[in-house]
Amino acid sequence: MTPKRRYRLWMTVPLFLVLLNGWIAYRALAKLFNAQDWLAHTLEVRTQAAEVYLSMSSANSAARAYLLTAQPEFSSRYEAATREVYAGTNRLQALTEDNASQQARIAVLRKRISIKLGALDAAMAMRRSHPSDALSLTALHPALADSPDGGISVKYGITQIEAEEDRLLSQREAEAGAARRFTAVSFAGALLLDVALLVIAFQQLINARRDREELSARALEIHALNGRLSGVNAQLSALNAELEQRVEERTRELEVSNQELQAFSYSVSHDLRAPLRTIDGFSLALAEDFSDVLNAEGRDYIQRVRGGVQRMGMLIDALLQLSRVTRSEVQREAVDLSKLATLVFGELMATETDRDVEISVQPEVVANADPRLMRVAFENLIGNALKFTSKTAGARVEFGQTAGNGETVYFIRDNGAGFDMQYVDRLFTAFQRLHGDRDFKGSGIGLATVSRIVRRHHGRIWAEGAIGAGATFSFTLGE
Amino acid sequence: MSESMILLVEDDPDHEALAIRALRKANVANEIVVARDGEEALEFMKHVLDGTQRPPQLVLLDLKLPKVEGLDVLRTIRASDRTALLPVVVLTSSDEERDIVASYRLGVNSYIRKPVNFTDFAEATKQLGMYWLLLNQCPPSQ
Numbered sequence: 001m002t003p004k005r006r007y008r009l010w011m012t013v014p015l016f017l018v019l020l021n022g023w024i025a026y027r028a029l030a031k032l033f034n035a036q037d038w039l040a041h042t043l044e045v046r047t048q049a050a051e052v053y054l055s056m057s058s059a060n061s062a063a064r065a066y067l068l069t070a071q072p073e074f075s076s077r078y079e080a081a082t083r084e085v086y087a088g089t090n091r092l093q094a095l096t097e098d099n100a101s102q103q104a105r106i107a108v109l110r111k112r113i114s115i116k117l118g119a120l121d122a123a124m125a126m127r128r129s130h131p132s133d134a135l136s137l138t139a140l141h142p143a144l145a146d147s148p149d150g151g152i153s154v155k156y157g158i159t160q161i162e163a164e165e166d167r168l169l170s171q172r173e174a175e176a177g178a179a180r181r182f183t184a185v186s187f188a189g190a191l192l193l194d195v196a197l198l199v200i201a202f203q204q205l206i207n208a209r210r211d212r213e214e215l216s217a218r219a220l221e222i223h224a225l226n227g228r229l230s231g232v233n234a235q236l237s238a239l240n241a242e243l244e245q246r247v248e249e250r251t252r253e254l255e256v257s258n259q260e261l262q263a264f265s266y267s268v269s270h271d272l273r274a275p276l277r278t279i280d281g282f283s284l285a286l287a288e289d290f291s292d293v294l295n296a297e298g299r300d301y302i303q304r305v306r307g308g309v310q311r312m313g314m315l316i317d318a319l320l321q322l323s324r325v326t327r328s329e330v331q332r333e334a335v336d337l338s339k340l341a342t343l344v345f346g347e348l349m350a351t352e353t354d355r356d357v358e359i360s361v362q363p364e365v366v367a368n369a370d371p372r373l374m375r376v377a378f379e380n381l382i383g384n385a386l387k388f389t390s391k392t393a394g395a396r397v398e399f400g401q402t403a404g405n406g407e408t409v410y411f412i413r414d415n416g417a418g419f420d421m422q423y424v425d426r427l428f429t430a431f432q433r434l435h436g437d438r439d440f441k442g443s444g445i446g447l448a449t450v451s452r453i454v455r456r457h458h459g460r461i462w463a464e465g466a467i468g469a470g471a472t473f474s475f476t477l478g479e
Numbered sequence: 480m481s482e483s484m485i486l487l488v489e490d491d492p493d494h495e496a497l498a499i500r501a502l503r504k505a506n507v508a509n510e511i512v513v514a515r516d517g518e519e520a521l522e523f524m525k526h527v528l529d530g531t532q533r534p535p536q537l538v539l540l541d542l543k544l545p546k547v548e549g550l551d552v553l554r555t556i557r558a559s560d561r562t563a564l565l566p567v568v569v570l571t572s573s574d575e576e577r578d579i580v581a582s583y584r585l586g587v588n589s590y591i592r593k594p595v596n597f598t599d600f601a602e603a604t605k606q607l608g609m610y611w612l613l614l615n616q617c618p619p620s621q
Contacts, residue, residue: 266575270543273572273595274491281497281597306596313595 010204014197021190028183035176041095042169046162048092053158055084056113063120063143070131075124082117089113092161102164109157112147119148258327269320273313280309318445321376325449330370330456337365337374337410341399344378348386357389362400365410369457369477377453380446381412381473388471389416407476415470419463427463450475483536483612484510488520488552489570490544497597498539498570498604505605507612509536517547521555528561535565537611540587542571542578550581557586564618566611 059081066074089110096102123143126135142148146155287294287302294302341361349357367374382397389395397414419427428451450473454461458478465471485507489495495513502511512535514520520540526532538556542549549569556562568589569582582590591607594600 266573270573274494276595277497277572277593277597277600278491278493280595281500281600282493284597285497285500310596 007204010197010201014194017190017193017197021186024186025183028179031179032176035172035179038172039169042165045092045095045165048088048095049158049162049165052085052088052092052109052113053155055081055088056116056154056158059085059117059120063124066124067127067135067140067143070127075128078120078124085113085117096161096165099164099168102161105157105161105164108152109154109161112152112154112157115148115151116154119143261323262327265320265323269316272316276309276313276316280306283309315445318449322445322449322452325373325376325452325456328370328373330373332368332370332457335367335369335371335374337367337369337378337401338363338399340371340374340378341365341382341412344375344382345397348379348383352386355386355390356395357386358394358396360396360398360400362398365399365401367408367410367477368479373453373456377450380450384446384473385412385414385416385471387416388418389414392416408479409474409476411472411474413470413472418465418467418469418471420467421465424463424465428461483617484512484533485612486512486514486520486523486535486538488514488517488538488540488544488549490516490541494541494593497600501597501601501604502608504601505608507604507608509612517544517549517552520544520552521547524552524556524562528559534562536617538565538567539570539607540567542569542573542582550578550585553582553585553587566615566617568607568611570607 059078062074062078062081065071066078089106092109093103093106096106119142123135123140126139146153152160283302283305287299291299338361342359345359345361349355349359382399385397386395389397392415395414395416397412399410399412401408401410403409428447451461454475454477459476461473461475463471463473485502487495487498489498492515495515499511499513512523514523523532527534540549540553544552549571553567553569556565556567563586566588567586568591569587570591570593571578572593574592579590589611591603594603
């Protein structure tokens, strides 16, 4: 039961008991008043009964006196007394209207009275008719006797009525007494109950207070903990702020070093190329302007010088590209690799119009990658494929994708010179070459660049090949 | 076309010699004036602006110059009405995107990356000459 309900119960029960008590007391009091009324009533009845008896006695005396003296005043006295008796009896009847048994007794009384009075009337009539004669006792006996015909006397009748009235009174008195006692008991009981309820209520109050105190103690505890928590929190945010600051510093340092690196590589590549131009230009000038002095060997030397210069230029370009790939951010978007491959093929083939290469590009190969980096990767991979098929008849280069192990694998395959699988590990290392310059020119950086691009996409790259049977370069892009 | 002259802005004397050689080989007979750094180029431009120097028909501009950067020279050329329309070709070894973008933003007419191989350079120069001096219609001098 919820505390509220319980509280309500504790409130309504005493109230109800108090009301009950009130009602019981009221009833008891009513009974008491009732009893008092009845007492008065009984007294009245008795008085009335006594009056009737008195009147009866007066009538009796008056009749006797007349019988003795034949004086008319006694007769009129008798008449008056008789009237009193009847009136009194009527009044008595009216007073005990509600009591059937009393009414019955009164009916009997009336009969006895009328019999007695009848007897007296007869005797008085006798005297009236014989005012001076002596009357026989036998003739007077019914009038003088208490019971003219042997039935109960009037006195007895009245006494019976009185007794009944007394009985009723004591009964009512007993009832009143019982009511009083009941009232007393119920009052005492209710009082005890109220006291008990009060005690319980008081107890509840104490409990409630104790609960409140406990709660406030807990609240204080929580408050203290809260304080500690915010303290810890503050520490945490302070540490966080410090950390962020450090991260910011490092990022800035990194940016600065990145920028420095960029500037460095930019100026390096530029400054390294400048002398190359000089070397190349003047070697050629030498060959052209002093051709009459130079023999075939001399011209050959100059060619070698120029060759060296070219290679150095390509190397610088490749290195620059590699460093750019390392530094640039990978910005992924949907890239149509098929289109890109076709484009790069076209560009690279544009300068080699005399070659006949079969190109196969799987259509609609789309990947989520950085388009600029992918272009660099394709330029290197496709460039390689074209380079290594330059001495192959029926050269074929293809680009496509396959699915394997839940990831997409892209590949570029050629049927060119291939490579020895024994040295596959060195393929992607910068400056490691598996073919000499005599066979195929190259910087040895291209695949290192592609490898770096693939790794920056969180992908993997691997190669398979066989000497004279071509090579397949496969890679994933960590999608 | 003996009147028209080419301004070559190049700091490296070797490259200057090679550029002139390439132009001559391409049968470009115009007078070639050389400015060896940004400052000299600006001096020349000043004389063009105040009328003491006739404007060149073509400016070949290297970007990496001492004292004043090539891009600043370009900016100055484009800044004044008299020289704003001069055909300027950037001839540089840099292929950095930011250089290309900056040059075009400043209103360069063409951007050529100098090849290392002299033969290629000579070919490029020949094409330059043919295009800018023969084919291209130059803006009228103000």
